Amino acid sequence: MPAKLALENGKVFTGHLIGAPGESAAEVVFNTSLTGYQEIFTDASYNGQMVVMTNPLIGNYGINAEDEESFRPHVGGVIVRELSRRISNFRASGDLNSYLKKYGIIGIDGVDTRAITKMLRVSGSLKGVISSQDLDDARLVEKARAWAGLIGRDMVSEVSCKKIHRWDKGPAGDFSFEPAAAFKQTGAGLRVVAFDYGIKHNILRILAGMGFEVTVVPARTSPGEVHQLKPDGVFLSNGPGDPEGLPYAVDTVKKLIGEYPIFGICLGHQLCALALGGKTKKLHFGHHGGNHPVQNLLTRKVEISVQNHCFAVMMDTLNPNDVKPYFVNLNDGSNEGMIHTRLPLFSVQFHPEASPGPTDFTFLFEQFAALVRQKAPLERCKLAAST
Numbered sequence: 064m065p066a067k068l069a070l071e072n073g074k075v076f077t078g079h080l081i082g083a084p085g086e087s088a089a090e091v092v093f094n095t096s097l098t099g100y101q102e103i104f105t106d107a108s109y110n111g112q113m114v115v116m117t118n119p120l121i122g123n124y125g126i127n128a129e130d131e132e133s134f135r136p137h138v139g140g141v142i143v144r145e146l147s148r149r150i151s152n153f154r155a156s157g158d159l160n161s162y163l164k165k166y167g168i169i170g171i172d173g174v175d176t177r178a179i180t181k182m183l184r185v186s187g188s189l190k191g192v193i194s195s196q197d198l199d200d201a202r203l204v205e206k207a208r209a210w211a212g213l214i215g216r217d218m219v220s221e222v223s224c225k226k227i228h229r230w231d232k233g234p235a236g237d238f239s240f241e242p243a244a245a246f247k248q249t250g251a252g253l254r255v256v257a258f259d260y261g262i263k264h265n266i267l268r269i270l271a272g273m274g275f276e277v278t279v280v281p282a283r284t285s286p287g288e289v290h291q292l293k294p295d296g297v298f299l300s301n302g303p304g305d306p307e308g309l310p311y312a313v314d315t316v317k318k319l320i321g322e323y324p325i326f327g328i329c330l331g332h333q334l335c336a337l338a339l340g341g342k343t344k345k346l347h348f349g350h351h352g353g354n355h356p357v358q359n360l361l362t363r364k365v366e367i368s369v370q371n372h373c374f375a376v377m378m379d380t381l382n383p384n385d386v387k388p389y390f391v392n393l394n395d396g397s398n399e400g401m402i403h404t405r406l407p408l409f410s411v412q413f414h415p416e417a418s419p420g421p422t423d424f425t426f427l428f429e430q431f432a433a434l435v436r437q438k439a440p441l442e443r444c445k446l447a448a449s450t
Contacts (some may be wrong), residue, residue, distance in 0.1 A: 066171045066195040068142060068179075069203030072186060074075030078173035082138030082163030086194040088210040089113040089139030092373065093180045095352030100159070101126055101180065102417070104136040104168070107222035107261030108311075108329065108371050110303035111213050113140030113191060114351070115179050123147040125155025126162045130369045132263040136163070137222055137303070138194045142179065147166035169193050187347040188373060199316040213373070219312070222261040227292075230257070230267045230277040245340065249432035251274035256323075258282060260302025260312065262329050265416045269428055270298070283311055286318040296324040296435035299331025301414065306333035306343050306374055319397045320408060324438055326406045326431040327410030329372055332400065335410045340405075341381040346397065349373035350413075353393065356393040357413060366424070367443075369417035376401065397412050402441050 066080040070091065089208055091114040100121050103114060121143040132215060163170055163398055171193050183189060192207045205339035217391050249276030257267065260282050270277045278292055282302070289297065306313070316338040319325065327335045334344050341426050350370035357368045374396040389400030390411060409431075415424030426446075433444040 064195055065195060065198060066169075066201070067198055068171050068174060069192045069194075069202055069207050071190040071204070071207045072182075072183075073184065073204050075203065076401070077172075077178065080195040080400050081143070081160050081170040082408040083167045083169050084195045084198055085167070085169050085179055085246060086192060086206075087113065087140045088190065088192045088206060090114060090141055090213055090373075091142070091179070091183065091189050091191040092351050093117055093176075093183055094350050095354060095441075097353070098124075099353065101130045103320075104138045104141065104163075104372075105132045106263060106301075107133045107137045107301045107369060108301050109138040110222050111216075111218045111260065112140055112303070113193060114138055115176050115183070116144075116182050117176060117372045119144040119176065119301040119359070120147055121145070122159035123150065124152035125150035126157045127154045128156060129154070132265060132366060133222070133261070136166050136168050137163035137261070140191075141168060142174065142176060142193070143170065143172045144171075144174065144176045146172040147253045163276060164206045169195065175415050177393070182347050186351060192444065213304050215305055215308045219282045219302045219309055220262045222303060224259045224279055226348055227278060227280045227284065227288070230271055230279055232264075232271070233302040245387040247429070248274040249429055250435070253295045253432070253435050254278065254293065255296050255298055255435070256280055256289055256292055257283065257298040258300055258312075258331070260300045262300035262302075263416060266298070266300060266328065269416055273428060273432060275432075282309075284315070286315055286322075289319060289323075294323060296326070296431070298431070299325065299327035299410070301331065301371070303330070305345070306330055306337055307384040309334065313436070321406050323408075324407035324431075326408075326427075326434065328416070329412060329414060332410035333374055333376055335408065336381060337402055337403065339386060341386075342377045344377055345372055346375050346395075350394075353417070355413065357390045358393055359390055360388055367431060368399070368415075368424070370411035370413045371411060394427050394435050404442075407438055407440060
């Protein structure tokens with residue numbers, strides 16, 4: 064069945080429908096990862112975005128229940144050069160096309176993903192529409208332009224859990240990254256409240272694998288409700304969209320800072336910055352992929368990170384006496400982390416749980432455990448693991 068991708072700049076690409084028939088509008092971004100398409104499509108941070116996969120062949124190793132990062136795919140659309148019609152992997156329990164169709168996700172293949180990616184690098188992220196039901200170019204372009212976009216919108220409420228619950232699924236399974244192999248039980252006996260702004264399951268697996276008792280709470284959980292849970296520390300998760308569109312989350316984080324040791328990842332990092340009086344900005348085309356070099360400004364080491372975000376913290380809007388940068392992106396110089404100088408709080412923009420190394424960033428979770436146990440600024444903590 065034919066399908067079309069139309070962009071707000073007037074460009075239209077014709078290909079073949081994959082996944083569910085219909086129509087979807089979202090922000091178009093590209094991801095440079097060679098593998099991990101199931102983890103990408105189930106990452107709730109992609110709510111409101113459709114993904115161009117730069118690797119030309121997608122779907123060749125199928126789908127399995129162990130690699131999902133949330134309860135369903137949240138991506139607004141899938142754009143690939145070629146969808147593999149044949150799967151070959153002993154772990155596969157299904158194929159990508161059927162999986163997308165099951166969850167109502169539309170996609171398109173047979174398009175020039177290299178041309179689309181080069182266009183996005185020049186123009187920045189663009190609003191787009193994928194459709195199999197309306198193939199009129201002019202109408203589709205107008206629909207893309209009419210889509211509301213992400214700026215100032217709350218995209219978190221659609222993906223956050225609805226009620227407080229304990230994470231009881233334990234660490235990773237036999238074929239996934241096994242936290243016990245990389246982490247000491249430095250979280251044993253400690254309780255953590257994890258805010259679900261679109262949290263990835265591997266974060267919860269790692270925290271559980273470290274021995275933490277993890278309680279997951281919805282994005283709109285109040286500081287009073289957090290106090291009632293009597294946590295030793297607070298974790299702020301990744302999530303989709305514009306952090307400045309989440310005033311309720313910023314207000315909550317502001318009230319929790321200083322009350323509990325805090326570790327934030329991705330959106331959680333941005334919310335920490337806003338709560339401390341800083342600002343964020345939208346990046347030209349965002350960071351999406353598994354090969355982004357970052358430099359640790361404390362050790363001067365360069366490491367390769369997994370990233371998925373369209374907004375970044377502006378460090379020059381924060382008080383340098385209170386906060387200092389932790390990591391910097393070596394591609395564009397944007398901020399990738401920060402440390403509070405007086406309070407037990409630190410955060411990173413990239414995804415240490417995504418295991419690009421696979422153990423390159425295990426030390427960040429060990430640092431969180433030390434932060435929670437010692438309730439001191441990170442630089443004064445005696446760390447159980449070497450950094």
